[in-house]
Amino acid sequence: MSAAKPPTHRGSLERREARLAYIMLIPTFLIVFSIVLGPLLANFWISAKPVQLGDLRPAQVMVNESIRPRPQAAGEDVSVRYRIRNSSQTEVITDATLTDTLPEGLTIGAAPDGCTVTGQTIFCDFGTLEPRQRFDVMLPVTVGQAYIDNGIRPRDDKAITTGKSQNVLTSLEFTAENFRKVFDGAEFWTVLRVSMYYTIFGTVGALVLGLFAAQLLNTAFKGRNLLRGLFLFPYVAPVIAVAFAWVLLLDAGPGGTLNAMLIQMGATEGPINFLGQRAIPFSILGLQLEFPMALTTVIVFEAWRYFPLSFLFILARMQSVGGEMYEAAEIDGATPFQQFWSISLPQLMGILAVLFLLRFIWTFNKFDDIFLLTGGAAGTRTLTVDVYEQAFALSNLGAGAAVAVVVFGVLLTFALIFFKFSPQDDG
Amino acid sequence: MRFGLVTGFGIVVGALWGAIWMIVIGVLLMLVSGLVVQPPVSFALGLGAVLGGVQFWVKSRWQGQIASAILAGMAFVGVMVITLAQPFGIALTDGALYQIVAALIFALALGASLHLGLDGYTGETVSRYRFELLVIRLLKGLGFVIFTILVALPFYVMVMTSLKSQQSLLSNPLDFSIDLSQGGAALFRSYIELFTQYHFGTFLMNTAIVSVITVFITLAFAIPGAYAVARLRFRGQAFLSRSILLIYMVPAIVLVIPLYAVFSQAGLRNSLTGLLVVYPATTIPVALYMLQGYFRGLPSELEEAGLMDGLSRVGVILKITLPLSLPALASVALYVFMIAWNEFLFAFMFLDDLDMFTLSRGVVSLNSSEVPRQHLMAGAVIATVPVLVLFLWFERFLVSGLTAGSVKG
Known part of the structure; x- marks a missing residue:
């Protein structure tokens, strides 16, 4: 196949052939590297980490949204309750935030501490959540006729939460314990x-x-x-x-x-x-x-x-x-x-x-x-x-x-x- | 008739075959008829030994099929006499027809074994060369019987169990007789339940989708790669063509933890897409290896002629190389299909939801004390039949594919 002595300089035809060969091999390389060789190396990395199966689910800000008491008629003053929880038993979450848009017909009253209201949107910054920490945020609202009529409830639009937590897989914490x-x-x-x-x-x-x-x-x-x-x-x-x-x-x-x-x-x-x-x-x-x-x-x-x-x-x-x-x-x-x-x-x-x-x-x-x-x-x-x-x-x-x-x-x-x-x- | 070394050997051969055929036919009778028999193995051994000696005398007067038939007749009469008309250790009146047929088969098998195993020898001592031929005959005969039983028995048990009901299995685990009078619906009860209550339709569909798409992805990646390695000159070509197979030596269990971790976080884990990423990655190297071997064997003059006539490389591959390599493509495709269809580890680790399960994963989920075992066996049959049918259909391709470059375990 290949000559015993490689030519000292390569002609354009040869270069084109080589380029074509590389193009044809790239897909194979990519998939083999990402699914076989990558994990092979990653395995070495994981073997030096104190990681449990449960750590694969990163700590998240969990939120449960409800309106209470259930409004019966227009003009009632009720609250939207956000139950906030740190899902992790061990990890701290920093920069925890919550963003939610309330349906039309709910007039938002005074914003709770740490939250700002813009139109129908509420944004809260909780700072740091300790492991297993849970608390409620109550948002006072006044019910309008439109809310009773159109049937859209606060839950229909999911509240978005963000937060940063340490992922043990990507951290620089190593151990020889394993x-x-x-x-x-x-x-x-x-x-x-x-x-x-x-x-x-x-x-x-x-x-x-x-x-x-x-x-x-x-x-x-x-x-x-x-x-x-x-x-x-x-x-x-x-x-x-x-x-x-x-x-x-x-x-x-x-x-x-x-x-x-x-x-x-x-x-x-x-x-x-x-x-x-x-x-x-x-x-x-x-x-x-x-x-x-x-x-x-x-x-x-x-x-x-x-x-x-x-x-x-x-x-x-x-x-x-x-x-x-x-x-x-x-x-x-x-x-x-x-x-x-x-x-x-x-x-x-x-x-x-x-x-x-x-x-x-x-x-x-x-x-x-x-x-x-x-x-x-x-x-x-x-x-x-x-x-x-x-x-x-x-x-x-x-x-x-x-x-x-x-x-x-x-x-x-x-x-x-x-x-x-x-x-x-x-x- | 003279006595010698071969006479003694004949007696040993007869005793061996007598015992073996009694065990085999006795067990078969048990499995087929459901009778609880007690094969008199030692009687059969003695009978075989006697016939092994007698057959030299028979052979000295009659030849060929006639001798075989006479020996079978002697075996039948012999087994009836020495067991006092209880050829399988129980009264002949229980399932008389089954017992008589089985006794006849025993006699015919013993007669034929003696005939084939000792034909052409008179009983006197022979040269070492001829004696070894005799030993080889015995070994081959034993080999055929033992290998066939060893290979077939688990599959037989699998199929027959799937057709039984729980209580008949527990009352007599050896009774694999099929009661046809109960009708098809009752006979295939386990299969019907698997498809109606255990989502096996979905599993079958998932497995078929994953396997077929894996085949296409693998070919789409491996064909250009193999062509490049086989035909084009570039730096690292020799290294590549040698080291491709090394990828195949990496154990799946080493990859499973990192892939599990990454796929969990990327949301790929509990999905068929995840499998469709992993399966091709594990099959592409071997497909590439098999195909490049084949491409190398094709005469390059054909392709050069194509290039001369103004075809581009891609044109050459599509119009000349691929049509010439259809047999190789077929065997690679079959082999990859087989790997993907049978794959267990990744399916087991990655899939959690019932509607994502492949057959491997689905059958494992049947392995619990709450699910009757005939369901488990029916699931195993459902997983086995498509791949075996495909294999028997295309055996020629698969065999050449397996030997061409496959090394997988």
Whole structure:
């Protein structure tokens, strides 16, 4: 594509071509920067802020407007009441103001303190509102016949309020508390370990299943396309559908299909809580060990859901391998398994490495599957589920962002290791 | 007939298939008929072992289909005799027709497995080469049965549960028999309720709108971008074409907190517009990557000829490149559609109002103790069917799209 040595000066044609290329790429750049790279940086910012979920709603001057007592006839003296409230529990609002226009037929009397009246419009400046502060402003008015007749009420025209409050997201207040919290808990290391188990075994499981499935469908037979379509179902179907189908299938309560089957066959005494039990103790040679039940289930689900992808890639690669090598091996007397080990596997090593790399990163990034299956309970909480747990279940956005930074850091480490040790990408 | 290593292997193969087919057919019988059966797996294992040995003798006298049929006949008689006419562990009078049909299927499957799995071998010891072929036959057979069941079972449970009623589910969770006499309205009760009371019409519409618009936005951004990367020379081209996919490695969960914060304050959060900003941003890089690979493969002479004849670059793209890349565009469009349709995380985080829900979000809202689970499964079916139908219809495109450059999980 590009010349080995760039030309020393660029012709006008080349400049025009480059300009066209930039124009064509600008939309993509803009959207990717604003939705992917921007938030990525913003995540670092948030991780160093003491921000809670509730802080996203900035402090506002709330106002409730009513006329009382309700006027019955022209000539009555009543008041318009403005209930003013600072919506925030913690933040001070400065420069709080209120502007409102009253309907025709109401004659405004004396303006309350801090307010000025111009025609039918009232403007008030309250200065500073303390957190949770609330008070009423009463505006005396005289009711005219026009008000009774035209049916327009003060509420119909909303009072406008303004005010300035500190937004914790944009302030320059920083804290290391989020990270301290993340690394302090003994839980973090458990979560990291679970993440690694899930990633490694999920990836390897999907690859091995995919390799096996590809061997099955490598030779032509009737109904092969049908089976290939069926084998892709787990990957193509929406995650919510398959996750809930599995939840139902593995349910330990009444109505769980697999448990009912196992009990019917006499394979187990009582129901196995596939998704809810952290560990099943067992002993081998006097060693007390624990089998991580729920974690194994989510790993099996991961392998089940993503084997189609590796199956597809491996099948495509296998069908592009010529038959000559196998013929030569046959003549030399190599047995089928020897052929698989010495010809097929080495041929597939490239695609297997690429798949491992990509699946590894993607499995590490995976959130939906575990979240829908167990919600991160019973020893299945991975780092990604922990982000959600901290930020939205515990309402601590800052801590969630700190975990997300860790996720990104681990990912970056993997990526660097992989790209350092992997040959040129051929996928 | 001589004995040897393969005789022993035949006995093992027979025992395995006997046990497997008894379990599979027994469970199928349970699911289809609603009978509470107790498949006598150990009897079937023994029967299979015996037949595995006997089949060498059968094969020495008869060949091909006839041998298979004789073995099936022996299996049928055998299973009836050793279980004392209770082939599935319960009295034959309960659902006699179902049981006899199931026993016949068991016998045929066992006969065919033995025939296919050991055909061409006499029982005496063979070379390592031929023995491995035999092992591969067994592995492939097991693989087909196990993979098909593993893949199909969750979908089968999903569809059948959605057609059941709550009490019949709880009284016997294995009974997936369909009672056709109750009429269509009762059978599809869950679906009708989802559409009439749970707003699934709106969810379906929202999902379709979001997915289709995402496809168009993605293509509108990715086509020019991919063309520029593939064909035009500019500074940073090589870097770009290599690093595009890196964007795809950024986990969605890292983006969700900042986007949630910003979208909340900008009022974009609880809206389909918010999704229509996020979805294309996540699909454009992979679409661009897939398309640029395809564009590179097109012969550039055609485009040069177009340029010579006075077409502008844009004209070349519209009149030459795009018509040539229709298959690639189709597979990219399908792939993006699939991602947008199935997307869960952002829909779950962003949408609060019922009339904004996409199907993913809507189905999750059914996952509560107040909603019967057949509704949840019906919701899952509604979310799955359109994307699966589309997939089966255009399987060729989607498969090539998936392998062309897709890496998403």
